[in-house]
Amino acid sequence: MNVDLIFKIAAIGILVAVLNQLLVRSGREEQAMMTTLAGLVVVLMIMVREISTLFQLIKTLFDL
Numbered sequence: 001m002n003v004d005l006i007f008k009i010a011a012i013g014i015l016v017a018v019l020n021q022l023l024v025r026s027g028r029e030e031q032a033m034m035t036t037l038a039g040l041v042v043v044l045m046i047m048v049r050e051i052s053t054l055f056q057l058i059k060t061l062f063d064l
Contacts, residue, residue, distance in 0.1 A: 005050060009043055 016039030023032035058064075 005046070009046065012039055012043055015039070 016036055019035045020032045023029070023035060
């Protein structure tokens with residue numbers, strides 16, 4: 001596993017958390033929720049790409 005992946009996910013999490021707090025304190029709870037959901041979708045897409053790469057590696061390793 002690549003350490004850059006962990007740092008990328010952590011950076012997205014920190015950015016989303018800061019934006020969420022800013023939006024909640026300014027009274028925009030709906031936008032804060034949408035920002036959180038968008039951050040979650042971005043991280044899930046990154047994870048799906050990495051899992052796909054893992055499955056491809058397993059397929060090549062076992063000649064499936």
